[in-house]
Amino acid sequence: xxxxxxxxxxxxVITGLVILGFxxxxxxxxxxxxxxxxxxxxxxxLSPPSATHWxxxxxxxxxxxxxxxxxxxxxxxxxxxxxxxxxxVGVLVGVTAGFVGGIGDESLSALSNMFLVIPQLPLIxxxxxxxxxxxxxxxxxxxxxxxxxxxxxxxxxxxxxxxxRDFVEAARANGERTWRLVLAxxxxxxxxxxxxxxxxxxxxxxxxxxxxxxxxxxPVSDWNWGTILFWAQNNLALQxxxxxxxxxxxxxxxxxxxALTLVNFGIDEIVNPRLRSTGLHARSLRRRGxxxxxxxxxxxxxxxx
Amino acid sequence: MRFLLRRVVFYxxxxxxxxxxxxxxxxxLPGDPVTALLGRMQGRIDSNAEHSxxxxxxxDQDTSMWQQYLDYWGLLLxxxxxxxxxxxxxxxxxxxxxxxxWTVGLVGVATIIAFVxxxxxxxxxGWRRGTWADGLLPVATFFxxxxxxxxxxxxxxxxxxxxxxxxxxxxxxRGLVPAFxxxxxxxxxxxxxxxxxxxxxxxxxxxxxxxRNMMVTVSSEDYVTVAHAKGLPERQVMLGYAARNAxxxxxxxxxxxxxxxxxxxxxxxMVFSYQGIGYTLYQAVSTHDYPLMQGxxxxxxxxxxxxNMVADLAYALLDPRTxxxxx
Numbered sequence: 001x002x003x004x005x006x007x008x009x010x011x012x013v014i015t016g017l018v019i020l021g022f023x024x025x026x027x028x029x030x031x032x033x034x035x036x037x038x039x040x041x042x043x044x045x046l047s048p049p050s051a052t053h054w055x056x057x058x059x060x061x062x063x064x065x066x067x068x069x070x071x072x073x074x075x076x077x078x079x080x081x082x083x084x085x086x087x088x089v090g091v092l093v094g095v096t097a098g099f100v101g102g103i104g105d106e107s108l109s110a111l112s113n114m115f116l117v118i119p120q121l122p123l124i125x126x127x128x129x130x131x132x133x134x135x136x137x138x139x140x141x142x143x144x145x146x147x148x149x150x151x152x153x154x155x156x157x158x159x160x161x162x163x164x165r166d167f168v169e170a171a172r173a174n175g176e177r178t179w180r181l182v183l184a185x186x187x188x189x190x191x192x193x194x195x196x197x198x199x200x201x202x203x204x205x206x207x208x209x210x211x212x213x214x215x216x217x218x219p220v221s222d223w224n225w226g227t228i229l230f231w232a233q234n235n236l237a238l239q240x241x242x243x244x245x246x247x248x249x250x251x252x253x254x255x256x257x258x259a260l261t262l263v264n265f266g267i268d269e270i271v272n273p274r275l276r277s278t279g280l281h282a283r284s285l286r287r288r289g290x291x292x293x294x295x296x297x298x299x300x301x302x303x304x305x
Numbered sequence: 306m307r308f309l310l311r312r313v314v315f316y317x318x319x320x321x322x323x324x325x326x327x328x329x330x331x332x333x334l335p336g337d338p339v340t341a342l343l344g345r346m347q348g349r350i351d352s353n354a355e356h357s358x359x360x361x362x363x364x365d366q367d368t369s370m371w372q373q374y375l376d377y378w379g380l381l382l383x384x385x386x387x388x389x390x391x392x393x394x395x396x397x398x399x400x401x402x403x404x405x406x407w408t409v410g411l412v413g414v415a416t417i418i419a420f421v422x423x424x425x426x427x428x429x430x431g432w433r434r435g436t437w438a439d440g441l442l443p444v445a446t447f448f449x450x451x452x453x454x455x456x457x458x459x460x461x462x463x464x465x466x467x468x469x470x471x472x473x474x475x476x477x478x479r480g481l482v483p484a485f486x487x488x489x490x491x492x493x494x495x496x497x498x499x500x501x502x503x504x505x506x507x508x509x510x511x512x513x514x515x516x517r518n519m520m521v522t523v524s525s526e527d528y529v530t531v532a533h534a535k536g537l538p539e540r541q542v543m544l545g546y547a548a549r550n551a552x553x554x555x556x557x558x559x560x561x562x563x564x565x566x567x568x569x570x571x572x573x574x575m576v577f578s579y580q581g582i583g584y585t586l587y588q589a590v591s592t593h594d595y596p597l598m599q600g601x602x603x604x605x606x607x608x609x610x611x612x613n614m615v616a617d618l619a620y621a622l623l624d625p626r627t628x629x630x631x632x
Binding site: 110113114116117118119120121122123125126127129130203207210211214215216217229232233238239241243246247249250253254255256257258260261262265 | 319454461466467576587599610
């Protein structure tokens, strides 16, 4: 167990988790925390950041900080729902394909490869634009329905290599049922891959949803960071030099995406020890007397206390 | 040969799947926006065009689904994508074929630049891993996480509005007549610089990280050690032995990332009002022009498939294993 918690000691993972925790907190308590109602208009039209409006106001005097705080929930909920639904489909398709083999595998892999090659964003736009009301959850499900293929592909490859391992064969020889083989023997060994696929999908879902809001497909009254950018773009924030309108929202998206990527790096380093040693800081390597050179990659065994 | 044949079959299947998805989306989704629009168009639309719209959107209630599907294919094979509602009565096929070259040019140039620069930087970072060069990784991570369109907004704000170096929208000087002249091409390059720069900036990070991780893996292979032991110069080992092998997965992942890059470029066109297919899609979405939307999706998808096939062909040329492998 201690070995599994090891990745929490990784600096990148800690940074990522702290940022994620911050945004999660914002999503949970945001509406009570925000200084103003994000829809409340005021006389301070397009005013730069000040003591009363920390991040300034938009063209109708609405407080931008409040919009960002309230919008965090929309972004995170969509990311989570899309991530969970895509991961479930990905696990079902990928593990089944890897485990059954034969014609079932061929057709399932062909299906996921098709979904990989068809450009996702135009497909999502096409579906979302034709729905009568493309609210947050609908968009999340559409993203989930189109975004499972990458996870399925990676899981299939991993399952294929696990299927013939000795411990699975032993369990099979013991007369275990197929579903038990999959649930008890194969799935636990896929945890890291599933987790990394989940985090990747959440990143993609956040970016897609924000993009959809930015081009005005989701209702503009649902606050999320993309909606803020939609208003900014459509009211010439760029030309008016209102940087406080579009910089913070975009920075939040970038920060969230970066946090998710950092967590994913941590997971990758568990799976691939070669990357782990390079993940160590250059200085700490030198202090330990390890010189990374071509021809060999130092694989550091962490001392268990 | 076998490899190529399998790929061609796969792409044919995918094209069929995309066309079928395109057929089913307006039929499966609730609501019927097209009937409403047709009602508004009453009288202005001739019966022939109305028929093709009905076939494309599944409004003939009296024919079976299968018959509708066959009719749909019939229209597509004749290149009939219906009429655009907003640019009435221009056929969708005309609008799309006018905007497609702009997108192909933008995505093509930007992707090649990003691929070359990204792979070179990644080679260097992977070779010098564990040194100061690792400090560049967080920067790459940041650029990978930034949404395309926001980077576009920032470059417009800085390079166009504040510094005034580049125009913030459009794809060539409106005072010029499109012609194959130096002046016109210069204008296209000048207007296209900023969108291309943004696409390069946001897609280069993916290539850097992929190449770097492959270099880390490849550097510990025996043949690299042997090359070192032979006393070959560092540069030659890095480029001729390690990078040469590390770049193969890059080429094969090219196909998978292309759809993503194209999606990003479409958004970029919306930000820059660049007259490519993404901007057309944007206009179609904001004016509820359903035939145009469907047509855009179809053409985008088919173009991505063609590009993927080219990438696969390149991969087969680069990696002899795909040619000899017979399974």
